Each structure stands twice: as C-alpha cells, then as structure tokens.
Amino acid sequence: MSDLTKLKIAEARDALRKGDVTSLELTEACLGAIDAADALGAFVHKTPEIATERARAADDRIKSGDAPDLCGIPLGIKDLFCTEAVPSQAASKILTDFRPEYESTVSAKLRDAGAVMLGKLNMDEFAMGSSNETSTYGNAVNPWKVDDRSLTPGGSSGGSASAVAADLCLGATGTDTGGSIRQPAAFTGITGLKPTYGRCSRWGIIAFASSLDQAGPMAKDVRDTAILLSAMCGHDEKDSTSADLPVPDFEAALTGDIKGKTIGIPREYRMEGMPEEIEALWAEGRKMLEDAGAKVVDISLPHTKYALPTYYVIAPAEASSNLARYDGVRFGRRAKLDQGDGIVEMYEKTRAEGFGAEVKRRVMVGTYVLSAGFYDAYYNRARKVRTLIKRDFDEAFDQGVDAILTPTTPSAAFGLGEMTEADPVQMYLNDVFTVTVNLAGLPGISVPAGTDKQGLPLGLQLIGRPWEEADLLNTAYALEQAAGFVSKPTKWW
Structure with a gap:
C-alpha cells in the first residue's frame, strides 16, 4: 500500500483490521515524512523509539482482536500536553529541559487506546498567539504555498495544523483558548473541533487561561475528528471542571441527515471591512445547509x-x-x-x-x-459582559436554533512576519469569530469549505449547543459533504 501517510484515521483503522498494513509500517512511513519535513518546523521533539515500541504493541493488540478504533494510529501531540519523560515545554524557554514524570489525562487516554505518539508539535509560547511566531523553537510553517512567502499555519496549535495538513501524522491534539484549534484548522484546510468546556480533561495540560482552555482533536476530516474526540474526552476526577457525562459514539452520529434542523446566522458577525471572499463563502455555506434540508434563520447575538x-x-x-x-x-x-x-x-x-x-x-x-x-x-x-455573551447564545438555543454558522477567520493565511509586534491588536483581530465560543464554553468546529482567489483554504465555523458535540459533528459532516473540499497543499518542503 503506497502513500500510507495520506490515509485518514478511518481508512487506516480499517486497513489495520484487515491486515493490509501494520501499525509499524504506518508509523515508519510517518517518521520518514517527519524527518523530511524539517522546513515546516511542525515537530519539535521527535520520539521515534516510543513510536516504534507503541506501534509493535498495537500490532500485537490488533492481532489479539482487542483493539479500539485508534489502536495503531500515529498521532502528533501538541507541546502543551505533558508527556512522561518527553520534553514538554509549552514552546517556552523557561521550561527548557522539563520532562514530566506524569502523563496528561488526554494523552494517556490516547496512549491507552493504542495510539502511537510520533512526537511533540510546535505551538505559540504558552499558547499565546495566532500565528505560531512566538515559539522558542522558531516558526511553524504552513504547508500551503502560493508564492515565495512562508505562510502562517495559524496559532497557537500551528504545529498540529501543519503536521496534519502535510500528512506527517494522521491526526493531532490541539488546545483552544480563543480559537487556537479552529483558526489554524481553517488556515491549513483541515478540520478542528473545540469541545464544550469540561468535555476533555485539562489535567496535565500546561495552563494558559483556566476558564477558557479546552483540548480538542485536529484531523483530516469530520469522521476522523469524531473518532479522535471519542478517545480524548471523558470524566476525570483530577480536573474539577471535568464533566461527569457519558461519552457518546460520535462517529455513529454521522448520518449527514440534518432535515428539520435550524441553523442560525448571527447578523453581528458581518464585520465592517470583511473580505468579499469570506462573505461569499458564508453565503454559500448557508445555501449548502438549506439544500441539505436545514432551516436557516437570521439571529442576533447583540453582545458580540x-x-x-x-x-x-x-x-x-x-x-x-x-x-x-x-x-x-x-x-x-x-x-x-x-x-x-x-x-x-x-x-x-x-x-x-x-x-x-x-x-x-x-x-x-x-x-x-x-x-x-x-x-x-x-x-x-x-466577567459581567462574559455572562451577557453566554446569555445571547442561550437565548438563541432556547428559540430552537440547533447550530450557528459563521466564518472561522476574517482572512486566509497571511505571511509570517506580516503582522508585526508594532501593532499586536491587528493580530488579536484574527480571533474575532472564535473567542465568543470560549467565553460561552460552547463546542465549535471549523470545516474547510473553499479557497480564496489565490487558492488558499478557507473554513466555516459551526457553533453547537453545550454537550451536543454529536449533533454538531453531524451538521459539520453534512456541510463537509456539500462543500466537497478535497484540495491539498503541493509538496515543496
């Protein structure tokens, strides 16, 4: 089987079960791709020994017939997750040589599910940034290229986005405090989901803003995102904000049937100066959901x-x-x-x-x-305004809205170094469509839905009701099917 790294998680899972490929072969293909992709700056701590050992164990587990969905699947782990005996620096110089003696709950769940850790992924320092330019390791680079510029993969989970988009790993973990999963996913043409606050344990994740931080999956499509999420979430007594709720079978929810669903379009997200391409994509997304049988209504979120x-x-x-x-x-x-x-x-x-x-x-x-x-x-x-922002969403959901459709970002990926430190507010404006979701503690997903005139990917965001990630993923699946986005970056690295 050729092009192993191009497989999606669901495809690799099925191939592993059939015996068409082994986890060791899949892992070695990814390790080779990583070694050839240093120009992307995505992987900052490579762990080939751990990966090979876990791949062999996964192959044995698959043969025994006791294999969860992620068993044998090679993944990348954002450097914000503490991983036992492996450098975990949050991309900061102040944590140089820090090797935890414990494993974060999320990465432990993935390990216990048989997933293979390929290494740690680049990010903005302490997850503070929207372009992956604040890392002590240097910039992560977007695999998409349209001219001689190096483009940002977004931030703070820029290394995760770059690695998944460039087929260095089959999926990755990210964290989202104000858009740090969804914005890089949009910039690199992949899917990224920020779950409801409390759905994934924060234990062992180096903290940025504790009432906003949430771990989530980044993958090549909605189905892979659902598979990853199922393994990542669940109650954890070590995190006092972790919700004691059952974990649904998110993949089983992907029917693509959204007939009778109501999708809200918030008028306040029509920002002054929004590029025509973003406006056009948003209108196209609205039409796609209507054509799939959903009812689309205009709503107001006045405190946006x-x-x-x-x-x-x-x-x-x-x-x-x-x-x-x-x-x-x-x-x-x-x-x-x-x-x-x-x-x-x-x-x-x-x-x-x-x-x-x-x-x-x-x-x-x-x-x-x-x-x-x-x-x-x-x-x-x-804090009082945050309460009002959450109330806006509550009122929309109380009026029967099932999900809310918005753009993910106000532009496509920009060049590294183009937004200088001289005006940090310009960089902060990248989060304009995503921060409300964190302030309200809601689930949000970015789905690649088109390209700009240069050919760079653009994403649409769906915001769901709290704890209803299964329903949100199904709506995202319907949008993904309608959009038919299959573009990939041309290899230059």
Whole structure:
C-alpha cells in the first residue's frame, strides 16, 4: 500500500483490521515524512523509539482482536500536553529541559487506546498567539504555498495544523483558548473541533487561561475528528471542571441527515471591512445547509462586539495568575545570577530571559487589570459582559436554533512576519469569530469549505449547543459533504 501517510484515521483503522498494513509500517512511513519535513518546523521533539515500541504493541493488540478504533494510529501531540519523560515545554524557554514524570489525562487516554505518539508539535509560547511566531523553537510553517512567502499555519496549535495538513501524522491534539484549534484548522484546510468546556480533561495540560482552555482533536476530516474526540474526552476526577457525562459514539452520529434542523446566522458577525471572499463563502455555506434540508434563520447575538475586549481582559488576567509559578524557585529554568543578587533579581532575570515578548505583554496586561483600583473597572466588568455573551447564545438555543454558522477567520493565511509586534491588536483581530465560543464554553468546529482567489483554504465555523458535540459533528459532516473540499497543499518542503 503506497502513500500510507495520506490515509485518514478511518481508512487506516480499517486497513489495520484487515491486515493490509501494520501499525509499524504506518508509523515508519510517518517518521520518514517527519524527518523530511524539517522546513515546516511542525515537530519539535521527535520520539521515534516510543513510536516504534507503541506501534509493535498495537500490532500485537490488533492481532489479539482487542483493539479500539485508534489502536495503531500515529498521532502528533501538541507541546502543551505533558508527556512522561518527553520534553514538554509549552514552546517556552523557561521550561527548557522539563520532562514530566506524569502523563496528561488526554494523552494517556490516547496512549491507552493504542495510539502511537510520533512526537511533540510546535505551538505559540504558552499558547499565546495566532500565528505560531512566538515559539522558542522558531516558526511553524504552513504547508500551503502560493508564492515565495512562508505562510502562517495559524496559532497557537500551528504545529498540529501543519503536521496534519502535510500528512506527517494522521491526526493531532490541539488546545483552544480563543480559537487556537479552529483558526489554524481553517488556515491549513483541515478540520478542528473545540469541545464544550469540561468535555476533555485539562489535567496535565500546561495552563494558559483556566476558564477558557479546552483540548480538542485536529484531523483530516469530520469522521476522523469524531473518532479522535471519542478517545480524548471523558470524566476525570483530577480536573474539577471535568464533566461527569457519558461519552457518546460520535462517529455513529454521522448520518449527514440534518432535515428539520435550524441553523442560525448571527447578523453581528458581518464585520465592517470583511473580505468579499469570506462573505461569499458564508453565503454559500448557508445555501449548502438549506439544500441539505436545514432551516436557516437570521439571529442576533447583540453582545458580540464586546467579545474581543472581554477576552483580552479575562485571558491575560488568568495567564498572569497561572504563569506566576514560573519563578526559578519552584518551576522554570533559573537564570544565571551575579554575586550579590537577591530573590527579586532572580525573579526579574529568570522571567526576563525565560518569557518571550508576547507572553510578557499578556502577563503585564493581566497583572494590570487585576491590580487594586483597576479590578472592578476591567476584570469584574469583563466577567459581567462574559455572562451577557453566554446569555445571547442561550437565548438563541432556547428559540430552537440547533447550530450557528459563521466564518472561522476574517482572512486566509497571511505571511509570517506580516503582522508585526508594532501593532499586536491587528493580530488579536484574527480571533474575532472564535473567542465568543470560549467565553460561552460552547463546542465549535471549523470545516474547510473553499479557497480564496489565490487558492488558499478557507473554513466555516459551526457553533453547537453545550454537550451536543454529536449533533454538531453531524451538521459539520453534512456541510463537509456539500462543500466537497478535497484540495491539498503541493509538496515543496
């Protein structure tokens, strides 16, 4: 069987069960592809020994007849997930040489399901970024190319998106705090799902903003996303925010039948200056869902305009609290000190050396909005607006809306370095369609649905009711079938 790395998870699962291919063959094909793709900067810690060992064990398990869906499937793990004895740095210099003595709940679930870990994937430092340009490892690069520029794969899960789109692995884990699964999925022409907050355990995932962070799957299509999600989620006593709910068979829900479903189109997402291509794709998506039998209605989410400022108060505030632990005493790599330096100098030098510019910026913003005199003016007000944003969605769902259709991003992938540090707000605007989903704790999925005039992929986002990922995935499956997106990047790396 040729082109093994191009297989989807469902195809590989079936081939493994039939004996057409072994996990070891599949894994070795992926390891070869990874070694030939250093130009993409996607894999930052390769684990060929672990991968080979797990592949052999998976082959034995498949032969014995005791094999879950993911048994033998080679995956990439975002560097934010702690993996036992394997570097887990959150792409930050301050965590250089950190090798956890424990495994995150999500990566442990995948391991126990027989999945093969190929290595750790690039990301923005501490998941803070929309372009994968803040990583201590250097940039991850989008496998899509239309001219001599290197394009961003999006962020913060840029390495995951790049690796899946370039067929280096069959699927990957990501995390989403304000769009960090969905935006890179849209930029690279793959599918990415952010589950309901609490659906996947956060235990063992290095924290950015604890009330917003959520792990999720990134894969080549909706079916693969459903298979991955089934293995990743479930109740975990080690995470107090983990929901004690049964895990549905997400793959079985993919009938493609959405007759009688009601899809909402929020008028507030028609942003001033939105590119015509995004507007046209959104209109096309609406027509696709109508043709599939859904009823499409206009809805209002009136507090949408406050979402970005609310997010960029709450997320940095939680980040400044979470990152305070990296002080060179309890956690984090300690800077070299001069004779006579005290504890204050140690903190200053450690954090100055260890954190990158974007992380420092967000920590300072977060510390400011939590400080005496500003707490009520910024943080408390943002929390109240967050409640109103969630209420907007609740009211739409109460009126019978089953899912909400929006663009995923305000543009296609842009060139690395094109949005400079001089104006970070321009970068933050990339999250305009995605942050509301995190603020409201809802599930959201990005499905590749078309290309721009240059031939770069564009995604559409579906937002679902809380805990109804199965229904959301089925609607996404219907959209995927109608869109028929099959484009792949031309190999240049």
